[in-house]
Amino acid sequence: MRIDRERATQVTVRDQPAKEHRRTRQRAAVDEVLDETEDFISAQELHALLRTRGAGVGLATVYRTLQTLADDGRVDVLRSDAGEAVYRRCVREEHHHHLVCRSCGATVEIAGPTVERWAKSVADQHGYTDVSHTLEIFGTCPRCAA
Amino acid sequence: MRIDRERATQVTVRDQPAKEHRRTRQRAAVDEVLDETEDFISAQELHALLRTRGAGVGLATVYRTLQTLADDGRVDVLRSDAGEAVYRRCVREEHHHHLVCRSCGATVEIAGPTVERWAKSVADQHGYTDVSHTLEIFGTCPRCAA
DNA sequence: TCAAGACTGACAACCATTGTCAAAACAGCC
């Protein structure tokens, strides 16, 4: 089994800061949607959205763009219940995790030294090196619980 | 977006203990493989393995069986890099997480009140209820690092 | 302006997973 290092929310190791990419209309369009969107969105949803706006972008291009953004650490990725990859432009640049509402998708970015330390120490105890981790918390947000 | 509550490693709420299922040759075969297998294995891999052993089981049946086991909390599930679901029979019955070697797949089950408390408190702080979480740690195990 | 190379998009291909449904297997009962 091979674990996905790129797509999972994890400790981002930014060795090569960010390879330059060309600025194109399509990438700008995807970027814009991501900026406006609070919740995680799938490639398919983003593609459909762009379509309705007139600024159509090829589906393959949407996928490629999101992949590039994820590789560069500019968006976070996690998987919906259907195994579909969903993307989100995040406020924090640094490593963080998410507290997501199961019902409406409302997301809070969370971070803290507690878990980071814990994860590190657990890995150390077992002699594991080059460590990363994935962590997401799900629940019902106050609004949906009301 | 809808988050998967069933397939992700999380706080298992075992309300209805375990609905009875019929014992069949196919389920026994799947069970046996899971018992022998240390690492996470995908439905496809398991199916192929059963095939080579002669004790063939339909692919759909393998999927259904693994799904049932996962629903009953008898196997843990996470996703490989390809987004493929991978399964593992775990030693601990209670809630736990995994420390997985990215290279060879060697897995250590981990658990601790620290993260559980932290996750709970974070959720509480933001008013989220009915909380669950997913957490996996990846790294290079001592053997592979050597 | 111009060439080199990156980017795009329509479409096909891929592949894990799920749906279908008649045939077979199971469990409990006589």
Added chain:
DNA sequence: GGCTGTTTTGACAATGGTTGTCAGTCTTGA
């Protein structure tokens, strides 16, 4: 053992997200 209602199975089709293809287009830097 047989009977019977129910569950389970499996071959196959269908679904659906994602990636591959590749000729044509666009960016960029000189």
